[in-house]
Amino acid sequence: MTIKISIDCMGGDHGPSVTIPAALSFLKQQPEAELILVGLEESLRAELKKHHADTNPRVTIKHASEVVEMDDPVEVALRRKKDSSMRVAVELVKDGTANVCVSAGNTGALMAVSRYVLKTMAGVDRPAICSILPNQKNGPTYMLDLGANVDCSPHHLHQFAIMGSVLFSAMEGVKKPTIGLLNVGTEEIKGNDVVKETALLLRADHERGSLNFHGNVEGNDIFKGTTDVVVCDGFVGNVTLKAIEGLSRYMKSVFKQSWLSMLGALIARGALKKLNPERYNGAGLLGLKGLVFKSHGGANAYAFEWAIKRAFDAAKYNVQEQLSAMIAELMPDTPDAQRQV
Amino acid sequence: MTIKISIDCMGGDHGPSVTIPAALSFLKQQPEAELILVGLEESLRAELKKHHADTNPRVTIKHASEVVEMDDPVEVALRRKKDSSMRVAVELVKDGTANVCVSAGNTGALMAVSRYVLKTMAGVDRPAICSILPNQKNGPTYMLDLGANVDCSPHHLHQFAIMGSVLFSAMEGVKKPTIGLLNVGTEEIKGNDVVKETALLLRADHERGSLNFHGNVEGNDIFKGTTDVVVCDGFVGNVTLKAIEGLSRYMKSVFKQSWLSMLGALIARGALKKLNPERYNGAGLLGLKGLVFKSHGGANAYAFEWAIKRAFDAAKYNVQEQLSAMIAELMPDTPDAQRQV
Numbered sequence: 001m002t003i004k005i006s007i008d009c010m011g012g013d014h015g016p017s018v019t020i021p022a023a024l025s026f027l028k029q030q031p032e033a034e035l036i037l038v039g040l041e042e043s044l045r046a047e048l049k050k051h052h053a054d055t056n057p058r059v060t061i062k063h064a065s066e067v068v069e070m071d072d073p074v075e076v077a078l079r080r081k082k083d084s085s086m087r088v089a090v091e092l093v094k095d096g097t098a099n100v101c102v103s104a105g106n107t108g109a110l111m112a113v114s115r116y117v118l119k120t121m122a123g124v125d126r127p128a129i130c131s132i133l134p135n136q137k138n139g140p141t142y143m144l145d146l147g148a149n150v151d152c153s154p155h156h157l158h159q160f161a162i163m164g165s166v167l168f169s170a171m172e173g174v175k176k177p178t179i180g181l182l183n184v185g186t187e188e189i190k191g192n193d194v195v196k197e198t199a200l201l202l203r204a205d206h207e208r209g210s211l212n213f214h215g216n217v218e219g220n221d222i223f224k225g226t227t228d229v230v231v232c233d234g235f236v237g238n239v240t241l242k243a244i245e246g247l248s249r250y251m252k253s254v255f256k257q258s259w260l261s262m263l264g265a266l267i268a269r270g271a272l273k274k275l276n277p278e279r280y281n282g283a284g285l286l287g288l289k290g291l292v293f294k295s296h297g298g299a300n301a302y303a304f305e306w307a308i309k310r311a312f313d314a315a316k317y318n319v320q321e322q323l324s325a326m327i328a329e330l331m332p333d334t335p336d337a338q339r340q341v
Numbered sequence: 342m343t344i345k346i347s348i349d350c351m352g353g354d355h356g357p358s359v360t361i362p363a364a365l366s367f368l369k370q371q372p373e374a375e376l377i378l379v380g381l382e383e384s385l386r387a388e389l390k391k392h393h394a395d396t397n398p399r400v401t402i403k404h405a406s407e408v409v410e411m412d413d414p415v416e417v418a419l420r421r422k423k424d425s426s427m428r429v430a431v432e433l434v435k436d437g438t439a440n441v442c443v444s445a446g447n448t449g450a451l452m453a454v455s456r457y458v459l460k461t462m463a464g465v466d467r468p469a470i471c472s473i474l475p476n477q478k479n480g481p482t483y484m485l486d487l488g489a490n491v492d493c494s495p496h497h498l499h500q501f502a503i504m505g506s507v508l509f510s511a512m513e514g515v516k517k518p519t520i521g522l523l524n525v526g527t528e529e530i531k532g533n534d535v536v537k538e539t540a541l542l543l544r545a546d547h548e549r550g551s552l553n554f555h556g557n558v559e560g561n562d563i564f565k566g567t568t569d570v571v572v573c574d575g576f577v578g579n580v581t582l583k584a585i586e587g588l589s590r591y592m593k594s595v596f597k598q599s600w601l602s603m604l605g606a607l608i609a610r611g612a613l614k615k616l617n618p619e620r621y622n623g624a625g626l627l628g629l630k631g632l633v634f635k636s637h638g639g640a641n642a643y644a645f646e647w648a649i650k651r652a653f654d655a656a657k658y659n660v661q662e663q664l665s666a667m668i669a670e671l672m673p674d675t676p677d678a679q680r681q682v
Contacts, residue, residue: 108526136591147525150533184488184579185449192491192576219583223591235533236577238525242560243581244588250477250564 002034003099003315005308006092009039009047010067010085012104012297012304016047019104022304024053026312033312036098038062039085064088068113070106070297077109078116086110090117093290099315102282102308104295111148111285118290123327126152127287128160128234129294130167131241132280132310135225142168142177143222143230146283147238154197157181157231159331161202163286164229165211166326170317171310172228180217180227182236190216194233210330282307284314291320343375344440344656346649347433350380351408351426353445353638353645357388360445363645365394367653374653377439379403380426405429409454411447411638418450419457427451431458434631440656443623443649445636452489452626459631464668467493468628469501469575470635471508472582473621473651476566483509483518484563484571487624488579495538498522498572500672502543504627505570506552507667511658512651513569521558521568523577531557535574551671623648625655632661 009019016039023035037044041063048054048061064085068077077084086105092098094117103110111127120127130144144164149156161179168177181199183191188199199216206213214227219240222230232240281303285292291314295307314320350360357380364376378385382404389395389402405426409418418425427446433439435458444451452468461468471485485505490497502520509518522540524532529540540557547554555568560581563571573581622644626633632655636648655661 134591136594150525150531182580184491184576190491219580219585220587220590222584223587232580235525236580239523239560239573239577240581240584243563244560244584246561246564247585247588249561250475253477 004034006036006089006098006101008085008089008103009037016043018301020047022301026305026308034058036060038089068105068109074108074112078112087113100291100311102293102311114292118288124287129283131283137225145234145237147234149234152233157198158201161231166322168228170319176212177228178212178214179229180214182232183216186216278303282310345375347377347430347439347442349426349430349444350378357384359642361388363642367646367649375399377401379430409446409450415449415453419453428454441632441652443634443652455633459629462628464672465628472624478566486575486578488575490575493574498539499542502572507664509569511660517553518569519553519555520570521555523573524557527557619644623651
């Protein structure tokens with residue numbers, strides 16, 4: 001079975017000079033993939049030529065005349081740049097030409113455009129962004145929401161848990177992934193009201209066997225790998241993820257301050273590579289009527305290729321269908337009014 | 342001027358074997374300090390003897406018959422262990438025997454005992470925990486609240502900003518420290534309602550010249566050192582701090598996985614030392630009628646000594662008096678009812 005991936009080649013800090021080499025490298029590894037490269041045709045063609053790939057039969061170019069810049073406000077992306085590479089790439093998923101889309105464009109714009117073009121999946125109130133982080137057990141920790149929703153009700157967090165569980169299960173081949181609810185302590189009495197009420201909903205799902213709810217987890221459990229999935233609201237998730245990125249960047253800068261520590265870092269590069277966030281690039285926008293993956297804006301070709309791989313896997317393992325089925329099963333009769341809380 | 346510090350010597354994961362060597366080392370550096378060591382007299386005396394310090398004229402022992410364990414629930418610390426080293430150490434601040442107290446005991450218990458014994462400062466609704474983190478500018482970032490308050494109103498966050506500003510100013514000798522409000526983006530329109538309303542309060546203070554409000558900051562700004570002080574609610578602060586600690590621990594474990602990476606870490610130890618969280622040990626419990634500092638429970642002697650140093654500095658630079666003055670100036674006529682929101 002062929003998986004078709006639409007790639008917003010203009011997104012991110014580097015555009016085609018990163019996205020196209022990444023796409024071509026991925027294509028070599030994955031014979032089942034076909035790519036639709038979206039962006040300014042001339043730029044794309046030039047970059048493809050550089051890599052002697054302008055006649056690759058598994059590559060199509062789709063021209064889009066505009067580019068959403070990394071600092072463009074959401075409104076500009078949504079209302080003023082209707083022929084942006086980002087939007088056209090998402091539209092290819094909407095009209096069924098592509099199975100999944102990948103963009104390194106700015107997160108707010110990508111989520112807004114995706115919501116507008118694809119609409120939200122039935123039974124889901126708010127799409128969420130699910131990132132993948134490394135952990136001490138050498139496995140991935142899936143964490144959501146990472147910033148799409150700054151005010152969440154227990155019902156929203158409940159849906160995030162379901163979506164995270166489905167994504168982990170499909171991508172990692174684990175039947176009932178463990179779900180942790182991010183909190184300030186592991187005891188049931190800890191936390192604010194939203195978290196406590198969410199725990200009740202998740203525990204009920206656990207008891208009827210539909211979710212594998214572990215209970216509360218704390219910030220350090222993300223990297224311990226205590227649970228497969230960590231659920232939190234977008235405010236907490238966004239701040240935590242950016243703090244982690246900030247710490248990584250800070251450490252790099254400290255290593256660069258002397259030749260001795262650079263030498264040390266060079267020798268320890270095997271270990272440092274393991275910590276390399278590039279391997280964990282590729283966050284899923286879940287809960288839409290179509291699959292969209294988001295790469296870090298600053299991604300290099302290696303990292304962007306990882307985002308494409310994840311998008312491919314998500315399409316191949318039918319994440320979208322599994323999401324619909326699980327949402328329909330776990331929240332079939334929730335009235336709209338209640339869901340909007 | 343002599344500063345008297347009461348030390349809960351039984352707190353933390355290691356008790357007297359860490360707290361006493363740390364206390365004695367600090368005492369050698371600081372001729373203006375006197376220490377009251379609180380705990381099981383026999384244990385303390387034995388440990389002091391080991392270090393040939395049982396007759397040091399600047400050391401007093403205060404016996405306390407009970408110990409708050411690291412996993413004791415708050416209720417046990419508060420109601421059942423009334424003669425704990427933690428409580429007695431705090432009581433020494435209350436009755437004026439000590440200028441400041443230091444404990445490595447469990448955070449929840451220490452905050453509860455401190456609130457109960459000392460009471461909250463006039464004009465403050467909720468005490469906060471202020472931690473100190475390293476940043477890329479080689480300065481400290483003060484961040485609060487780190488877990489005392491999981492549900493905060495704009496008014497609470499406003500008070501945290503004032504308290505953080507006073508602490509930074511006194512401890513670091515900076516007249517008007519910059520204040521950042523932790524958010525999911527730097528733009529004014531970003532964030533939830535609580536954060537947006539807090540920004541209005543802080544901006545008003547900025548305009549009248551009483552606080553140096555920088556605006557919104559993001560998670561990565563903590564380590565960039567964009568602002569001197571970062572304000573957030575205790576839920577976000579606790580999760581972020583623990584995630585950071587988790588990442589540090591994860592990295593250490595990765596370094597230990599091969600001799601080559603251990604060698605690299607050894608060579609880069611100068612750089613790694615800079616990142617050493619031990620130097621940043623010592624969080625202030627602010628907004629009480631007395632000064633209390635909290636050390637990390639797992640602190641070694643080097644780290645615990647840092648917590649004692651910070652406590653000493655806070656007392657020496659009159660943090661308590663400055664806090665009262667600033668709170669009185671900035672929220673003199675806030676009616677109680679309004680403050681309880």
